Amino acid sequence: MTSTTGLLAATAVLGAGTFAFRFAGPVLRARVTLSPRVERLMALAVVVLLGALVATASLTEGHGFAGVARPTGVAVGGLCAWRKAPFVVVVLAAAVTTAVLRLLGAH
Known part of the structure; x- marks a missing residue:
């Protein structure tokens, strides 16, 4: 894997993870009671x-x-x-x- 490909893959994974965390908050807020x-x-x-x-x-x-x-x-x-x-x-x-x-x- 070249450094450019690795950088793009890492960026995509981090972007997807960030989106998942931001999406999970409102979705799980109704299901989880603290x-x-x-x-x-x-x-x-x-x-x-x-x-x-x-x-x-x-x-x-x-x-x-x-x-x-x-x-x-x-x-x-x-x-x-x-x-x-x-x-x-x-x-x-x-x-x-x-x-x-x-x-x-x-x-």
């Missing part, structure tokens, strides 16, 4: 996974610590979001905070 406890745990799992993603993206760069500027910008953006600021304000506050700290020499 207890309220499991539904609550699933909701908490989503929050934990998103928190881990934010922590990883804001605290690390490559294989090391990202520096002080990026986590501070994320914290300022999070504070603005918590205070229910508009999304544009949240993004701009985080970006400006990070940029100013990097301009001042913090990395």
Whole structure:
């Protein structure tokens, strides 16, 4: 099998698998009932996974610590979001905070 053929086959298999997972959700939702406890745990799992993603993206760069500027910008953006600021304000506050700290020499 050539590399092009293998790449096309892998793409087709991954596409079919993705479609199957997306299709199975609505189809099986009517057939599978979850207890309220499991539904609550699933909701908490989503929050934990998103928190881990934010922590990883804001605290690390490559294989090391990202520096002080990026986590501070994320914290300022999070504070603005918590205070229910508009999304544009949240993004701009985080970006400006990070940029100013990097301009001042913090990395």
